[in-house]
Amino acid sequence: MHWHILGAGAIGCLYAARLASAGCRVTLLLRNSQRLDAFHAADSAISISRDGEYARYAVAAQTVSDAEPGISHLLVTTKAHESESAISSILPKVAADAQVVLLQNGAGHQHHSVQLLAPRPVWAGVTTAGVRRSDSFTLLPAGAGTTRLGPLARCPASLPDGWARIEPPVIADAQIENAIWQKLAVNAAINPLTAIHGCLNGDLQNDQYRDTLETLCREIESIATRCGYHLFDRPLYEQVLEVARQTALNRSSMLEDVSQGRRSEIEFINGFLARTAREQAIDAPLNLALYEQIAAQDSKESA
Structure with missing residues (x-):
C-alpha cells in the first residue's frame, strides 16, 4: 500500500520512516516548492540519529498541488489548528474509500476532520514518542514511546493497512477517545x-x-x-x-x-x-x- 503523509513535522517524518521500514510506499505531501527543495537538498531522505549514527530512510515527496488523484491511504500529522485547511487542500485527490489516520495533539478538531472526510473510514491515534528535529528532515528521538490507534468513524477496530507491521508495535485501541x-x-x-x-x-x-x-x-x-x-x-x-x-x-x-x-x-x-x-x-x-x-x-x- 501507499501512504501519503500530510504534515511533515517531527511526528510526520518519524512515521514516514516507520511506515517505510514496515515495507510501505511513502510520499510526503509538502506545502510548497520551497519545502520540496529543502527535502531534495537533504538527499530526498529522512535521517534519524541513533547512538551517534544516522539511519536514512528514502521516501518520495511532492507538493500538495502536484499530488495525483486517487490517494488511497492518508496520514494526517499537521498541527491541530491546520487540520481543516490542510485536509481541504488535499481532499479532492483522496479516494472516496481511502483509509485516513489522524495522529495529532489536542481534541475537538478530530470530529471536524471526520465531517470533512466523510464517507471515508477514519482512525485516530495518540503517541508518546518523543522526537525533535535538528533540521527539517533530521530527527533526534527522545524515546520510542507508545502509539495507540483506534476507530473514529466508519472503520473496524483493527489497524489500517500496514500499521500492524510497524515497529515499535502500534496498539489497536477500541476506546481511542478515552x-x-x-x-x-x-x-x-x-x-x-x-x-x-x-x-x-x-x-x-x-x-x-x-x-x-x-x-x-x-x-x-x-x-x-x-x-x-x-x-x-x-x-x-x-x-x-x-x-x-x-x-x-x-x-x-x-x-x-x-x-x-x-x-x-x-x-x-x-x-x-x-x-x-x-x-x-x-x-x-x-x-x-x-x-x-x-x-x-x-x-x-x-x-
Whole structure:
C-alpha cells in the first residue's frame, strides 16, 4: 500500500520512516516548492540519529498541488489548528474509500476532520514518542514511546493497512477517545506551564510549580469526569509528575512553538478544555487563564 503523509513535522517524518521500514510506499505531501527543495537538498531522505549514527530512510515527496488523484491511504500529522485547511487542500485527490489516520495533539478538531472526510473510514491515534528535529528532515528521538490507534468513524477496530507491521508495535485501541483524553490531560498540564516558564518537562517536579500544577490537574480531572472519561488509575497530578520525570530533559512541543515564534496548539488543548468546562457549567479558571495568556502571545506572533 501507499501512504501519503500530510504534515511533515517531527511526528510526520518519524512515521514516514516507520511506515517505510514496515515495507510501505511513502510520499510526503509538502506545502510548497520551497519545502520540496529543502527535502531534495537533504538527499530526498529522512535521517534519524541513533547512538551517534544516522539511519536514512528514502521516501518520495511532492507538493500538495502536484499530488495525483486517487490517494488511497492518508496520514494526517499537521498541527491541530491546520487540520481543516490542510485536509481541504488535499481532499479532492483522496479516494472516496481511502483509509485516513489522524495522529495529532489536542481534541475537538478530530470530529471536524471526520465531517470533512466523510464517507471515508477514519482512525485516530495518540503517541508518546518523543522526537525533535535538528533540521527539517533530521530527527533526534527522545524515546520510542507508545502509539495507540483506534476507530473514529466508519472503520473496524483493527489497524489500517500496514500499521500492524510497524515497529515499535502500534496498539489497536477500541476506546481511542478515552486515550485522546488521557493524552490531552497530560499535555494540558505540562505544555502551557513549560511554555510560559520556559522550562523543561522535568522542572515541573520542583516545589515552585506544585500548587499551580495540582490545581490545574484537579480542573482537568473534573472536566474529564463530567464528560464521562476515566483518565488514569491514580490522580492526574501523580501521572503528570511521572511523565515529567520520564521526559525530564524534553522540551514540550508548545515550548518549541512559543520559543520559535510559531502558533501553538493551545486552542485545542487548554482552549478546548476551557470551552468544554463552560459548556458543562464547571469552573476552570486556571485552564482559561493559561489559554488566554498563550493565545494572546500567538496573536502577537501572527500580527
